Amino acid sequence: MIKEINLDGVFLPPLVGYLLGTTVAWYLARALLDRLGVYRFVWHPPLFNTALYVILLGAFVTTTL
Numbered sequence: 001m002i003k004e005i006n007l008d009g010v011f012l013p014p015l016v017g018y019l020l021g022t023t024v025a026w027y028l029a030r031a032l033l034d035r036l037g038v039y040r041f042v043w044h045p046p047l048f049n050t051a052l053y054v055i056l057l058g059a060f061v062t063t064t065l
Contacts, residue, residue, distance in 0.1 A: 018064070022057045029056065 004011040029052060033039060042048045
């Protein structure tokens with residue numbers, strides 16, 4: 001379990017670190033999916049991107065516990 005993140009005396013919850021790590025992976029996954037042409041088969045890209053982010057966040061939190 002990750003403890004709080006100390007940023008110059010301000011304690012941030014560990015979820016902030018998870019969100020930042022997930023955001024990097026999400027941008028890379030979006031670029032890869034766009035390059036592969038997956039978005040041509042997606043009905044609602046913003047909904048797909050949101051679901052992709054939530055899935056990546058869950059995977060990131062689960063693997064770091």
